[in-house]
Amino acid sequence: MTRSRKNAKSCDEPSVARGSSSATSSGNFDHEIAQLTKLRSGPNEYMSKMLGRKSKDLISPVKMLAARESNCLRKSKFSTADGCHMLNRYLPVNGPYLVDQMESCAYVSQFSSDGSLLVAGYQGSHIRIYNVERGWKVQKDIVARSLRWTITDTSLSPDKRYLVYSSMSPIVHIVDLGSSVVESLANVTEIHEGLDLSIANGEDDYNNFSIFAVKFSADGREVLAASSDNSIYVYDLPTNKRTLRILAHEEDVNTVCFADESGHLIYSGGDDSLCKVWDRRCLASRCQPAGTLMGHLEGITFIDSRGDGRYLISNGKDQTIKLWDIRKMSSSSACVTSPRNYDWDYRWMEYPAAFKDMKHPNDQSLATYKGHTVLSTLIRCHFSPEYSTGQKYIYTGSNDGAVYTYDLVSGALVSKLSHHKTTVRDCSWHPYLPIMISSSWDGMIIRCEFPGDEENPPPLKRRCHRRY
Known part of the structure; x- marks a missing residue:
């Protein structure tokens, strides 16, 4: 969607994921997050000893259940980590099952925080909200207002x-989902109020730009946005005005998110290939980032926070996902961007094969994950759910029509769901159930799950794809 520079010709078939230079040759890395992940997603040491677990072997769920029932564990229920250890072997890989299909590209697919709703956004102005608990029935069909491109x-x-939605416009629209209106046609059957980010304190900045990412704050009072004018915006809903603009990057800001529920820290990523950390408590005295993370060779398409105010992952146009610890960030004055001496545009060109193994000379990331392709659009990546997996995995869409899941610690490719004919821009893992949703430019919203509720899923009707 946004523009990243530089290219050459074609790219070889990507290899299976591996750790970055900070990892050992086996792909493992010795860092605090590796230990935290193991504590969250594996059985405790006492259970391992009781059941005679050998190194790196999974404990059988039958043995765990039997031990609990016989009171060998000296407790009446499993811990959260025990539960994750059992659920981690049941990945959402069965299917595919068609949730919906439209004639336009599907750009967004995200579960609500409790998993009861699924939101899907399409290029052809529709945003559909599906009730997961009622057989994926369309609960609300929103026809967007003043849509630009997608x-x-x-x-x-x-x-x-x-619900807020953005387009290639400085105006973000908000829809009240509490009404009984199912067909929400902007300003005909329902009001879609416009939040104009180009206006501050009643004065227009006269700046026409696009919004690439929007996020509600944890308390629902603010909307955070990333834009093509190199800026981050914050809109305050109770006062109905823009309260913050940060000129954040040297190029388009493609992605932005809150680091945790406090709302103090913000992560951003742009086409200048940098991840930046912003502390809102310090912005009044100096409008500078708290720190910068270097390592990507090309623009950043998406950032996902682990939710702890410390770790994040980013998807890059250099065909990698990187894992970061903000305690390793540098000051902006010490930041060094990787030199570009080739002409390439990710929207219609393959990534140069000669550059796929290049490394940033000052890479600060903890680990790098490869295998998927980040081309044509701002493809998204996410941490797997905490409840069912202990955030043991990261997963991403891909330009080759697949969803890739990597083991966070080892970097191994755990699963590859190849059910689309073209670009998967977004994907979402249910916060509690083993269900994975993917949205693709073939217009389909597809779900995979475990164990699967249909013995013989209906064939997917595919349409001819037009490249946008």
Whole structure:
């Protein structure tokens, strides 16, 4: 969607994921997050000893259940980590099952925080909200207002009462989902209020730009946005005005998110290939980032926070996902961008094969994951759910029509779901159930799950794809 520079010709078939230079040759890395992940997603040491677990072997769920029932574990229920250890072997890989299909590209697919709703945004102005608990029935069909090119992003408020959506425009629209209206046609059957980010304190900045990402704050009072004018915006809903603009990057800001529920820290990523950390408590005294993370060779398409205010992952146009610890960030004055001496545009060109193994000379990332392709659009990546997996995995869409899942610690490719004919821009893992949703430019919203509720899923009707 946004423009990243530089290219050459074609790219070889990507290899299976591996760790970055900070990892050992086996792909493992010795870092605090590796230990935290193991504590969250594996059985405790006492259980391992009781059941005679050998190194790196999975404990049988039958043995775990038998030990609990016989009171060998000296407790009446499993810990959260025990539960994750059992659930981690049941990945959402069965299917595919068609949720919906439209004639336009599907750009966004995200579960609500409780998993009861699925939001999908399409290029052809539709945003559909599906009720997961009622057989994926369309609960609300929103026809966007003042659409420019496509729906770029959507975000549900924490209470699921409101939805904001963005387009290639400085105006973000908000819809009240509490009404009984199913067919929500902008300003005909329902009001879609416009939040104009180009206006501050009643004065127009006279700046026409695009919004690429929007996020509700944890308390639902603010909307955070990333834009093509190199800026981050914050809009305050109770006062109905823009309260913050940060000139954040040297090029388009493609992605932005809150680091945790406090809302103090913000992560951003742009086409200048940098991830930046912003502390809102310090912005009044100096409008500078708290720190910068270097390592990507090309623009950053998406950032996902682990939710702890410390770790994040980023998807890059250099065909990699990187894992970061903000304690390793540098000051902006010490930041060094990787030199570009080739002409390449990711929207219609393959990534140069000669550059796929290049490394940033000052790479600060903890690990690098390869295998998927980040081309044509701002493809998204995410941490797997905490409840069912202990955030043991990261997963991403890909230009080759697949969803890739990597083991966070080892970097191994755990699964590859190849059910689309073309670009998967977004994907979402249910926060509690083994269900994975993917949205593709073939217009389909597809779900995979474990164990699967259909013995013989109906054939998917595919349409001819037109490249946008």
